[in-house]
Amino acid sequence: ENNLGRLVSLMISKTDININFSMFRHIKILGGVNLIRYCKGFVVGESKGLSQIFLDLLMGSREMTNISQLFFHKHTIPLNETALSEVFSDYMSDELFLGGSFPTLTNKMNYLDNPRELTTWIRFLDKLEDDMKVMQPNKYEMARALHTTVILDEEDINRNFLIYNDIECYLAFFKKNYKFVYKKVMKSIKHVFRFVPKALSQSLLSILIYTLLITWEDLFLNIGKTLSKIRLLVIEKSQGSVGSFLKEYIGDYFDITIYKKLTFEPRDLEADFDIIVTDTVIMDSHEIKADIFYFSQLVPSKVAGRLNDYLRIRMGQLMLR
Structure with a gap:
């Protein structure tokens, strides 16, 4: 397994393809299974175009020479074009070149x-x-x-x-x-x-x-960047603590305003807001077009969770032109 991993790593180093740990593991497993099959004499017999290209690229490499010697010593099979085609199968297809x-x-x-x-x-x-x-x-x-x-x-x-x-x-x-x-x-x-x-x-x-x-x-x-910021008004009994938290936590997607006036009327809340978050009863709320989220306790985690759900729905409803 270690030497097969060395071979895969060496071959990857000759390409400009980004390979992550998942792909590396997949190629090792695929190569290991195919190697067992090949060593037992079960041959597919298809020459893959990339096999010779890789051999040419690796020719003269001290690492490749060492791997080839170990490969032949263990399996009594030369690490040639046929072996690479059998071990790595369609990953050696010239259509991938x-x-x-x-x-x-x-x-x-x-x-x-x-x-x-x-x-x-x-x-x-x-x-x-x-x-x-x-x-x-x-x-x-x-x-x-x-x-x-x-x-x-x-x-x-x-x-x-x-x-x-x-x-x-x-x-x-x-x-x-x-x-x-x-x-x-x-x-x-x-x-x-x-x-x-x-x-x-x-x-x-x-x-x-x-x-x-x-x-x-x-x-x-x-x-998320394709959406305009959601206009959010926070009306809370405390001194803006939840509103300030939300600005730091979800400010990338919400344009947050903390209500500062001493009184509020529906006409004060109609303009420029998509959502109102509050722990205070708003009279004549039916006259307000914005969505109003009431909380008996304006706890940051609960408010953020509700707003995240709202954002997820908005993102899911992204209309494509």
């Missing part, structure tokens, strides 16, 4: 969306960002993740899990709480496959949606 991911001028799919081409997913994300008005700080990483999901198919990290598959629960959460975002993403992915609809199974669609959502850097923060 950056140059091979870009269409050539002679490619008939040049002006059409082809889910197996990286440029298709870059165009997809460009349009999605423009439609949703939500930033994608790591757009290229997202495109590679989506493209990789299509190429790897059953060997994709999100299709392989040891104990618990959280994809359905995660997507169910999005369907419920961010339904407009979910529907937009789903519709946009289906559009990518419009020329090859049979290639998009329900399983692949779910995996692609999940991959997009978990790869999207600062997704929830950037969704």
Whole structure:
């Protein structure tokens, strides 16, 4: 296991791809299972384009020489192109190689969306960002993740899990709480496959949606930034302690005003507020358009919890143009 990890680390060092601990562990497990199969004589027999490229990149490396010697000593099999293809399987597919991911001028799919081409997913994300008005700080990483999901198919990290598959629960959460975002993403992915609809199974669609959502850097923060600040008025019996707490705790999403007047009438509360939080009875409250949250005890944790629920609903109802 240690030497396989060394090999994976060495190969990763020759790429410009960001690999986190989860992906590293997945590749090690996949490689370990395939290595056992290969050593027992069960061979797939498919040469993968990246295998020779990696061997060329690693040629002459002292680390690679040491790993190769240990590999042959333990398994009596040379660590060559065939071994890399068998051990790492579709992760050695030449379709994952950056140059091979870009269409050539002679490619008939040049002006059409082809889910197996990286440029298709870059165009997809460009349009999605423009439609949703939500930033994608790591757009290229997202495109590679989506493209990789299509190429790897059953060997994709999100299709392989040891104990618990959280994809359905995660997507169910999005369907419920961010339904407009979910529907937009789903519709946009289906559009990518419009020329090859049979290639998009329900399983692949779910995996692609999940991959997009978990790869999207600062997704929830950037969704929140598309909303204007919610105008909040705090009317409390104490000397502004709860209002001051809220300004520090949730001030990024709420424009908070602490009521300072000695008396208040409905006409004083009508303008420029979306929500009023109070522990005081407001007469003629039916004349006030703002949502009023009454608390018998204006405790910061309870108020913040209620406002977080309100914010979550607002974010979930984000309307996409």
